[in-house]
Amino acid sequence: MNADNAKSQMRKGMLEFCVMLLLRKAPAYASDIITRLKEANLIVVEGTLYPLLTRLKKDGLLSYEWRESTQGPPRKYYSLTPDGETFLAGLDSAWNELAATVSHLKSDGAAPQPQETAH
Amino acid sequence: MKKNITINMFGSLYAIDEDAYELLNQYQDNMRRYFSRQEGGEEIAEDIERRVAELFAELTAKGVKAITIEHVQDIISRIGNPEQVDGQEEGDGTATDAIPPGEESKEGTRKKLFRDPDDKMLGGVCSGLARFFGIDALWLRLLAVLLAWFSVGTMIVVYLVLWIVIPEACTPEDRLRMQGRPVNMENLRDEIMGNIRKAGQYAAQPETRRTAKGCLGKLLKVLLVLLLAGLFLFGIGGAVLYIFYFCANYIGHMSAVALHGTSAAFHISQNIYWVILASFTVLVSLTLYLVVRLFARLSGRTRPLSAPKRTALVVLWLAAAVTFFVSAIRGGIRYNYDETRRRMEQQTRRDSTFIHEQTDFLAEGGWTVVRHKNCGDRYVKSGEYYTGMREKQYIDTWSHDHGMEYEVEKTEKVAPGVYRLTAMARTDGHGCDIFARSGGKELLSAVPPYGNTGGGLWQEARKMSEAPADTTRDATLKMPGQWQSILDANDGKGFGWSRVAVGGITVGQDGTVTYGVTNARSGAWDGTWFSATDFRLEKVDAPATPRKTKPHPSKPVSQQAI
Numbered sequence: 001m002n003a004d005n006a007k008s009q010m011r012k013g014m015l016e017f018c019v020m021l022l023l024r025k026a027p028a029y030a031s032d033i034i035t036r037l038k039e040a041n042l043i044v045v046e047g048t049l050y051p052l053l054t055r056l057k058k059d060g061l062l063s064y065e066w067r068e069s070t071q072g073p074p075r076k077y078y079s080l081t082p083d084g085e086t087f088l089a090g091l092d093s094a095w096n097e098l099a100a101t102v103s104h105l106k107s108d109g110a111a112p113q114p115q116e117t118a119h
Numbered sequence: 120m121k122k123n124i125t126i127n128m129f130g131s132l133y134a135i136d137e138d139a140y141e142l143l144n145q146y147q148d149n150m151r152r153y154f155s156r157q158e159g160g161e162e163i164a165e166d167i168e169r170r171v172a173e174l175f176a177e178l179t180a181k182g183v184k185a186i187t188i189e190h191v192q193d194i195i196s197r198i199g200n201p202e203q204v205d206g207q208e209e210g211d212g213t214a215t216d217a218i219p220p221g222e223e224s225k226e227g228t229r230k231k232l233f234r235d236p237d238d239k240m241l242g243g244v245c246s247g248l249a250r251f252f253g254i255d256a257l258w259l260r261l262l263a264v265l266l267a268w269f270s271v272g273t274m275i276v277v278y279l280v281l282w283i284v285i286p287e288a289c290t291p292e293d294r295l296r297m298q299g300r301p302v303n304m305e306n307l308r309d310e311i312m313g314n315i316r317k318a319g320q321y322a323a324q325p326e327t328r329r330t331a332k333g334c335l336g337k338l339l340k341v342l343l344v345l346l347l348a349g350l351f352l353f354g355i356g357g358a359v360l361y362i363f364y365f366c367a368n369y370i371g372h373m374s375a376v377a378l379h380g381t382s383a384a385f386h387i388s389q390n391i392y393w394v395i396l397a398s399f400t401v402l403v404s405l406t407l408y409l410v411v412r413l414f415a416r417l418s419g420r421t422r423p424l425s426a427p428k429r430t431a432l433v434v435l436w437l438a439a440a441v442t443f444f445v446s447a448i449r450g451g452i453r454y455n456y457d458e459t460r461r462r463m464e465q466q467t468r469r470d471s472t473f474i475h476e477q478t479d480f481l482a483e484g485g486w487t488v489v490r491h492k493n494c495g496d497r498y499v500k501s502g503e504y505y506t507g508m509r510e511k512q513y514i515d516t517w518s519h520d521h522g523m524e525y526e527v528e529k530t531e532k533v534a535p536g537v538y539r540l541t542a543m544a545r546t547d548g549h550g551c552d553i554f555a556r557s558g559g560k561e562l563l564s565a566v567p568p569y570g571n572t573g574g575g576l577w578q579e580a581r582k583m584s585e586a587p588a589d590t591t592r593d594a595t596l597k598m599p600g601q602w603q604s605i606l607d608a609n610d611g612k613g614f615g616w617s618r619v620a621v622g623g624i625t626v627g628q629d630g631t632v633t634y635g636v637t638n639a640r641s642g643a644w645d646g647t648w649f650s651a652t653d654f655r656l657e658k659v660d661a662p663a664t665p666r667k668t669k670p671h672p673s674k675p676v677s678q679q680a681i
Contacts, residue, residue, distance in 0.1 A: 030166065031173055045199025050166045054159045072176030073129030073169050 011042055017095060018042055019052060020080065020088045023062070027079035053078060061087050123185050128172040133179065139188040143171070145291055145307055146195055153201035167198060192308060200302075230299035232417040233288035242282035250297055251417075276350065279343055284414040358399070366451035391450045398443040405436045480512050481527065490526040490639055493518050498525070500650065505543055505576055505616035506601055507608035513543075513652030514636060521548075521645060528554075528635030531656060538624040540634050542654045545574055545615040548646015553619045553654075555634040558627040563640055566649060569615040577613030580605040616650075622659070632656065 015037075022028060022036055030049060037043045056062040061084035064076040080088065122137040135143070150167055154160030174194050175186060183190070198204070232251045234243035245263055249256035267274040288297045291310035295302050409432070416423065424432065477499040481488065488498060500515035516525040540555045544566040552563040567575055580602040608614050626632050636651035638644045 030170065034170075045203045046170065046197050047167055047199040047201075047204030050163045050170075051154075051157075051205060054163050054166070058159055069173075071180055072131060072173040076166070076169075 015042060015048075015052060016056070017088075017091045019049070019056070020061070020084065020091065023078055023080050023084075024088060027065075027077040029067070029075040029077050031075075033078075056084070060084075128175065129169060131172065131176065133172075133175045133186060134184060135186040135191075136188060139186055139191045141291075142188055142195075142308060143191045146191075146200075147171075148290075149292060149302065149307075150201050150204075153205065167204075170198060188308070231293075231296040232285055232414065233293055233297040234282070234285050235297065236287050236289070237294075242278070243287065244278055244281045244285060247285060247288075247297065248281075279347060281414075283340075283343060283347065284411055285417075286415070354403075358403070362399075362447060366447040370448045370451050389453070391446055391453055394446040395443065395450050398439050398446060402436070402439040402443050405432065405439060409436070481514070485529045485531075486514070486527050486635070487529065488526070489528055489635070490524045490637070491516070492524040493520045493522045494525050495519075495523075495648075498527075503571060503609070503614040503650070504652070505574070505608060505614055506604040507614075508604075511652075513650050515648070515650040517648035519647060521647070523644070523647070524639040525649075526635065526637035526639050527651075528633050528637075529654070530631055530633040532630050533626055533632055533656065534658070535626050535628055535630055536658050537660045538626055538632060539657050539659045540621040540624060540654065541657070542619050542634075542636070542651055543576060543616050544619050544636060544649065544651040545569060545571065545617060546638075546646050546649035547571070547615075548644060548649075550641040550644035551636070551638045551646060551649040552640050553621055553634070553636055553651065554640060555621045555624045555632060555656075557624055557632040558629070560625070562621050562624060564619050564621040565641075566619050566636075566651070567617045568646060569617060571615040572609065572612045574613050574615040575617030576605055577608070577616065579618070580613075624656075 018037065018040070019033060022033055028036075030053065033053075034043070034046050034049055037049065038046075043049065053062065057064065057078075061081060062078050063081050064078045066074050067077050069075050123134055124137055124140055125132050125134050126140060147164070147168055151161070151164040154163045157163070171194055174197070178186060178190060230251055230253075233247050235246040235250055235256075236243055238246040238256060240246075240260060245259040246256040249259045263274060263278065267278070286293070288294045291307055292302055294310055295306050300306050412424070423429075477497060478488075480499045491498065495517040498514070498516055499512050501512045502509050504511035504513060514527050516523070538555070538557075540553065542553045544551070544553055546566045546568050547570045548568050549565070551566040551568075553566060554561055554563045556562075569575070583602045584606055605613070605616075621634070624632060624634075634654060634656065636649065638646070638649060
């Protein structure tokens with residue numbers, strides 16, 4: 001496994017979390033999300049987002065409503081459902097834990113174990 | 120200069136170059152086909168299409184008048200091709216429930232079977248197969264022509280089937296798959312551009328010729344489908360008959376033999392023939408369907424069948440196959456049974472007319488058949504008469520079974536006296552007798568078992584031919600002039616006849632004597648046939664005492680006798 005591959009795996013793992021984070025503040029439509037993700041360099045091709053949105057919607061974590069657009073076709077505005085909020089909260093705490101572990105490992109590689117078990 | 124068209128996407132109009140449209144269309148088809156395998160895939164494809172429309176709208180807002188192929192290419196590389204779009208999702212392990220990733224990633228480069236429209240002599244079957252197997256089409260064509268010659272036309276039918284079953288590579292995507300090139304945007308674009316250039320060349324041809332060719336092609340295709348449908352039905356019929364015939368004659372016959380004497384076969388309903396036809400039709404249709412699917416699969420036109428569907432099809436196929444073979448065997452038994460019965464009835468009918476003719480002969484001669492048990496198909500025969508006269512009839516019977524019993528007799532009214540009976544007879548075993556009965560007393564004389572060559576009569580005739588010629592010779596034989604023909608009968612071998620005599624038959628006052636031939640008196644019959652003819656009753660002498668006084672009233676005679 002080379003570095004690029006590892007990086008892309010990491011990005012992939014984060015994608016779902018990031019998309020939901022973006023939607024926590026306010027509903028957004030796909031192109032908005034794409035722009036934000038591209039800025040963050042999280043996706044390579046735009047199309048990737050669509051299967052993800054469809055799947056999250058299918059799982060009941062997202063819902064959308066139609067809004068007319070001034071130019072181009074009507075847009076789907078996605079927002080989190082209550083289930084989605086709960087799910088995101090779970091992801092959030094998992095992320096905090098992971099981030100803490102990683103930063104701890106970075107600062108002091110000697111004692112990751114007690115930190116982990118103490119939680 | 121490029122042709123430009125206007126397209127409508129979600130209610131907005133966009134001007135787009137023809138080649139750009141071609142590419143876009145291809146891309147969207149590709150996307151739709153790819154995601155149709157997933158749940159909610161239609162929505163994904165539509166979302167992506169909406170994204171394309173949005174990007175078009177952006178371009179229009181920027182003042183782009185007509186969308187070019189470069190724009191489309193740019194958009195495609197932004198959004199990504201289906202494999203890329205889906206590939207990212209695969210990584211997190213939660214996505215697709217349709218196809219294992221391994222197969223999917225291979226699909227891009229795996230060759231598919233198509234007919235090649237750009238390199239065809241007839242239907243492009245050979246060039247398509249050549250592409251698929253990576254060989255030169257020329258060799259395949261040569262082989263096809265040779266096979267068409269040597270297979271007495273079978274190859275032509277195979278070619279026609281392949282022509283219909285293998286799809287033509289109509290779209291740029293198909294052509295890429297046919298060549299085994301990955302279906303990505305760069306390749307698709309190359310293919311489309313290349314095709315447009317070629318289309319430009321075609322356009323130089325007069326329009327009418329192209330449409331005429333198209334019409335002819337369609338007509339040809341319709342004719343081919345009809346021809347094949349005909350062949351298919353004909354094939355079903357022929358195969359049913361052939362297999363049925365096979366089953367009837369082999370399995371049916373063996374079973375009929377095994378079931379001999381039981382009515383088991385008769386209990387198989389005649390409806391079995393319909394079961395055979397129905398199961399065979401299902402069997403052939405299913406097989407054909409599976410073959411067509413296989414080819415469609417090779418061309419990547421269809422998705423593989425879902426597991427339950429496949430199982431159902433296989434189970435159905437097996438059920439049809441088993442039903443067919445079982446019913447064919449049962450049908451064979453039934454058919455054989457009916458056939459045997461029909462033959463037997465026919466035989467009986469023939470026998471009865473035959474025997475009727477024979478009994479005519481017997482009746483004319485005054486003969487009565489007293490016993491006939493386990494006899495073969497005749498009571499009378501001709502062809503081996505002792506003088507060689509082929510049309511001359513004589514009493515005769517046969518049976519392979521030693522249990523045969525046959526007895527024919529005749530009653531004559533004669534003057535009282537002592538008589539001697541002579542008859543010509545032959546047999547192949549012991550236990551055949553010439554008999555004579557009068558006044559409750561029966562005399563027997565065995566027929567010597569010479570079989571159907573030589574014989575006492577023949578030996579007599581030979582002796583005669585060796586004896587010096589004199590006037591008593593023919594008289595001794597009591598058949599003037601016949602001895603030579605007896606000797607010559609059966610190419611000089613004789614037919615086994617002997618002269619059998621029963622002497623000392625005393626006929627009393629009632630004047631009746633009954634004589635005939637039988638194999639049922641000795642109780643030791645071990646032959647299989649006998650013949651008899653030319654019975655002759657001769658008065659030898661007057662009975663010793665009653666001869667002198669022969670008055671009509673019987674009383675004095677009996678007194679005399681006492």
